[in-house]
Amino acid sequence: MKWFEIGLVVLTFASGIIWLLDRLFFAKARRERAGLLDDGRDPVVVDYAKAFFPILAxxxxxxxxxxEPFRIPSSSMMPTLLVGDFILVNKFAYGLRLPINNRKVVGIGLPERGDVVVFRPPAYPDQDWIKRVVGLPGDHIAYRDNVLYVNGEASAYQTIGQYVGKGRGEEMTGATLLSENLGGDGRHEVLEIESPLFASHGAGEWTVPEGEYFVMGDNRDRSDDSRFWGTLPESQLRGKAFLVWMNFDGAAGGVDFGRIGTRL
Structure with a gap:
């Protein structure tokens, strides 16, 4: 995704500069020569620049x-997000950022507990990952025996039943499907694997530093998140996921029209 972003910026600025230079220095002389030495038509490169610059911009x-659109490639956020979901991410929810270097230029808002966020993990700065914010700056987070604790309070869980996966998410069939409450009225679903092998998976305690966040996947035993690589700096945030606009999973038969328009 980062290389696409770099290419888009380069093409936009290149086409804009070509168009501007032609307008300032060459177009007038070309019109004056029309009918004498040439037909006055724009060179091909200028013609393409004029056609594509507005679209690229x-x-x-x-x-x-x-x-910005993103595609979900893994099962780490099941059952909230399925493999093959195409999502839209609000790029101004946490402030306006420059393309490529992601530097914030205008502050607008900050993540709230429960937000589903897209970010670039510190260890993989060229990749875009997606997780849920469970810890805010200053929070004390603990995870043990498949229970999430925020500032000493255990999250409220309700067992829904056994999960039935499909397509590339079929491997999670048989996992326990639960509803989790991180506080307030917001609830979301999570998956757990009922097995002694996963009883201590990701267990530990952490204090979230200022300017950083603790993020976890909803598929608790299939997620590489803050439990393993630490807290997420605010500077690595890319935006807030808010909508599934399409799902395509060839292993599940193609397009799942029932996923279109799912809000996060």
């Missing part, structure tokens, strides 16, 4: 500052 602005 609109795509760059929308993708960088409004909403």
């Amino acid at each position: 609109v795509v760059l602005v929308l993708r960088s500052f409004v909403a």
